Amino acid sequence: MTPKQGRRSSAPGVRGISAVRLPPGIGNGPAGQLRPATEQVRLSYVAALREYQAEGLYPDLNPVALSDPAAFRAYVHRIRQAADSSVQLPPGWVPESTFWWIAQDRYLGRLAIRHRLTPALQRRGGHIGFDVRPSARNQGCAKRMLMAALPHAARLGLEHALLTCDVDNLASQRVIFACGGELIDRTDGILRFTLRTSVDPATTGEHLGETHP
Numbered sequence: 605m606t607p608k609q610g611r612r613s614s615a616p617g618v619r620g621i622s623a624v625r626l627p628p629g630i631g632n633g634p635a636g637q638l639r640p641a642t643e644q645v646r647l648s649y650v651a652a653l654r655e656y657q658a659e660g661l662y663p664d665l666n667p668v669a670l671s672d673p674a675a676f677r678a679y680v681h682r683i684r685q686a687a688d689s690s691v692q693l694p695p696g697w698v699p700e701s702t703f704w705w706i707a708q709d710r711y712l713g714r715l716a717i718r719h720r721l722t723p724a725l726q727r728r729g730g731h732i733g734f735d736v737r738p739s740a741r742n743q744g745c746a747k748r749m750l751m752a753a754l755p756h757a758a759r760l761g762l763e764h765a766l767l768t769c770d771v772d773n774l775a776s777q778r779v780i781f782a783c784g785g786e787l788i789d790r791t792d793g794i795l796r797f798t799l800r801t802s803v804d805p806a807t808t809g810e811h812l813g814e815t816h817p
């Protein structure tokens with residue numbers, strides 16, 4: 605992550621996108637579940653990783669190595685351990701809870717909640733980051749996943765979550781606005797949003813059993 609600083613300005617690129625609370629069942633895509641990282645979806649995860657890498661994401665992960673059950677188990681363990689605040693983390697790292705969005709054993713996406721902010725995360729990264737595998741995009745997965753994650757963020761003590769995205773990432777902006785995000789500022793091509801986490805459970809999917817803490 606490159607720390608960037610600069611003048612604050614308005615964000616003309618994001619005007620006209622309305623902030624609406626989502627009704628449950630948003631989108632036509634699969635009704636997923638927000639779950640901790642799990643070995644159960646190894647093959648699907650590895651297939652998703654190949655999709656991400658075709659567009660340049662996750663270059664550091666090795667799908668061939670992760671196809672091995674033992675290697676994948678260790679990988680899942682590391683992801684889960686990153687949420688443990690008692691574990692010693694490298695300098696500059698903060699505890700992070702990662703959830704996977706899963707529908708019928710198919711891995712669809714990932715969402716991570718950082719428990720607190722560093723100066724670098726204040727500028728870029730924020731509390732919550734997410735992505736959806738390319739073959740599952742534009743079906744409402746990210747919106748459902750983000751809404752389902754809000755109670756988890758609230759339980760971590762985050763009354764408002766900071767989210768950031770690049771000014772040219774229109775899909776991410778639509779997701780954040782649709783979930784109630786409010787633009788804070790735009791600096792050097794990065795938009796920052798604040799998102800209230802204490803929302804009506806009827807809009808988060810929790811009442812549908814969509815989250816598995």
Ligand SMILES: CC(C)(COP(=O)(O)OP(=O)(O)OC[C@H]1O[C@@H](n2cnc3c(N)ncnc32)[C@H](O)[C@@H]1OP(=O)(O)O)[C@@H](O)C(=O)NCCC(=O)NCCS
Pocket residue numbers: 631733734735736737740741742743744745746747748768769770773774775776778779
């Ligand atoms: C951003 C991302 C998570 C969205 O996931 P998704 O499951 O496709 O999102 P949803 O289907 O819930 O919503 C996407 C919205 O963006 C819109 N959209 C998608 N591509 C778009 C584009 N190129 N320009 C404008 N809008 C776009 C969709 O139409 C939809 O809006 P609508 O429901 O109002 O019509 C996904 O594109 C992704 O993983 N991108 C790479 C990683 C990333 O950018 N993560 C976010 C970092 S802040």
